[in-house]
Amino acid sequence: MGTITQPSEWLRGVLGLCVLRIMAAGPTYGYAIAAELAEAGFGEIKGGTLYPLLARLEKSDLVTAEWRVGEGGPGRKYFTLTETGRAELAHGLAQWQAFSTRVDNHLSTSDTGDDLSLPRPRHPSRSTP
Amino acid sequence: MNTTPHAEARSREVWQRPFVKAHQKWCDDFVIELRLRDVPGPVIGGHLGEVEAHCAETGETPTEAFGDPTDYARQIDEDGSPERGSGIWKITILSAAQVLAMLVGTAAVTPWARGEQLSYNGVQLACLGLFLLALLSLPKLLSPLIRHPWAVGVPLSALVPLVAVGAAASDRLGLPALLTLPAPVLSVGLFVVVGVLAFVEYRELARDLDDDLVTSPLASAPQAPEAPRSRSWVAVLLPSCLIPVGYLVLATFSWIYA
Structure with missing residues (x-):
């Protein structure tokens, strides 16, 4: 399987939106976000991927962060969605829905109504000059 | 006990933490890279606190969860801090x-x-x-x-x-x-x-x-x-x-x- 059809490559573009969506339910922390993403079927998101993203969200004022005493652990950094974050989430969701519909339409139908599972040679007139 | 803010900050230095002592090499390399990027000590301590908290929850080592410490430090400080002085x-x-x-x-x-x-x-x-x-x-x-x-x-x-x-x-x-x-x-x-x-x-x-001082936000x-x-x-x-x-x-x- 080539890198173009790797779901992990697709996830890279929408991970921020998925994380914001999880935070919409209330304040949460890194490990809980990773666990929720895994439960949703996104696979294991490593700390090295998740925390730089959380740092970017915090820097962009989409979330606020607060350290709280952990239950049996050393402590947890809780992230809370700000009003700007909520607006960004709503905007991102609308953008994603429009984009995914466009991709879905493009992938599931063709201009001739052919079955796309069958390879078809490119039309000479459509080739790039 | 009556302590000065500086003495209190010293008592919260990350080097006192058992997690940091257990993963000294990884933490040293992580802190050095962020130090070289002129990141303030408490901000470095915050990032190290995230690593410790995450590893405590997952049971992973810092290398398993975050990979190479220098690469991770570069990722976490990708945009640099706007408040950072020269x-x-x-x-x-x-x-x-x-x-x-x-x-x-x-x-x-x-x-x-x-x-x-x-x-x-x-x-x-x-x-x-x-x-x-x-x-x-x-x-x-x-x-x-x-x-x-x-x-x-x-x-x-x-x-x-x-x-x-x-x-x-x-x-x-x-x-x-x-x-x-x-x-x-x-x-x-x-x-x-x-x-x-x-x-x-x-x-x-x-x-x-x-x-x-690289101070930890953790207890x-x-x-x-x-x-x-x-x-x-x-x-x-x-x-x-x-x-x-x-x-x-x-x-x-x-x-x-x-």
Whole structure:
């Protein structure tokens, strides 16, 4: 399987939106976000991927962060969605829905109504000059 | 117990934490990379706190969860901090100016003792410029210097005696003087300049004292021993006083052996 059809490559573009969506339910922390993403079927998101993203969200004022005493652990950094974050989430969701519909339409139908599972040679007139 | 904010900050230093001691190499490399990027100590401690909290929940090691510490430090500080000052550059410029003033000022002591003027030929001026350039590029060279001390450190250290030997040898060639300066004024005046710059450097270092500590936002480790307070003040005073003291020592020897 080539890198173009790797779901992990697709996830890279929408991970921020998925994380914001999880935070919409209330304040949460890194490990809980990773666990929720895994439960949703996104696979294991490593700390090295998740925390730089959380740092970017915090820097962009989409979330606020607060350290709280952990239950049996050393402590947890809780992230809370700000009003700007909520607006960004709503905007991102609308953008994603429009984009995914466009991709879905493009992938599931063709201009001739052919079955796309069958390879078809490119039309000479459509080739790039 | 009545503690000062600085003493309290010291008790929260990440180096006291069992997690950091258990993964010392990873944490050292992570902190060094962020230090080189001029990230304030408490911000570094916050990132290290995230690593500790995450590893405590998952049972993973920092390498398993976050990969290579240097790469992770670069990722977490991808955009840099907007509030970050140009601390390393300020201290470097202050130190470079002091070293230059010391080299010129102490070189003027021997001609002063002989009743002559200080003169520089073209080669000597070029050597001084080269030395200043090497000093000013230290912040850029710091990262490769720490990672490859032999490959970068040895050529860099060899540059100093080479420049000194080049400057001394050119003196014997009888080249014409391009710059002639009054030796007593230079010796005394540049010592005053070094003193003023040392005081500015001391103020700069003392101001950043708490920012220098890599403190953890996590609950303090039980029975964490408090590091002696004097250590941090020595770390501020020593670099500030080093060049004025060096100036006096060099000037004394130059006067005696003139």
